[in-house]
Amino acid sequence: MFDGFVLARLLSDFLFAFTTIFALVNPPGIALIFHARTGNLSEPERAKLARSVAFYSYCILLGSLWFGAVVLGFFGISVPALRIGGGLVVALSGYQMLTRDGPEEAAQSAEALGRAAFFPLTLPLTIGPGSIAAAIAIGADTRGSWARVLQSAVSSAIVAFAMAATIYLFYKNSAALVRVLGPEGTAIATRLTAFLLFCLGIQIMLTGVLGAVQPLLDAIAVPPAP
Secondary structure, three states, X not given: OOOHHHHHXXXXXXXXXXXXXXXXXXXXXXXXXXXXXXXXXXXXXXXXXXXXXXXXXXXXXXXXXXXXXXXXXXXXXXXXXXXXXXXXXXXXXHHHHHHOOHHHHHOOOHHHHHHOHHHHHHHHHHOOHHHHHHHHHHHHOOOOOHHHHHHHHHHHHHHHHHHHHHHHHHHHOHHHHHHHHHHHHHHHHHHHHHHHHHHHXXXXXXXXXXXXHHHHHHHHHOOOOO
């Protein structure tokens, strides 16, 4: 089953899915915000928190790739609704980062940050509605034989693991990234990333609104049958 063609297909699926999700997650940029929120932690504490965020990210991504479309269909939630609600949360998170001082972010204890590992550090800060919607769309395209479905499942598992490992490496070494940029560069990059996060949330909401109203616009544009 795993001949040259199948391996090439797996590699193609992996590269497409990984690059798409990587661009939406943006681990290098979000790592700066992660460091701003964990500035009072020691290196071992930050590494432990990074492992938790990476694990939760893996679970969310794998669940979205494998079962996302089924879950949304079961609860009657459309992808536009997911984008509108999630985009609002992302936009608010970015706005709060833009208007909040750095020392206030770093004042949280290790215990409080541990409780925040899933929400909001993983969802929606790291794995937001954009990456979830993309993962659902990628995972939903699994038509074909059982062999093709199996190949897609294997590729999805590899993509989720590779993305989680990337998140862990960037988050764990966020302090080194901050040292390379310096205080001034880190402040600029963090604010810029927060602003881009805010804009991304707005864009996700607009995409969701457009997806919701497009069928209505199409129906209005179609002339009535004679």
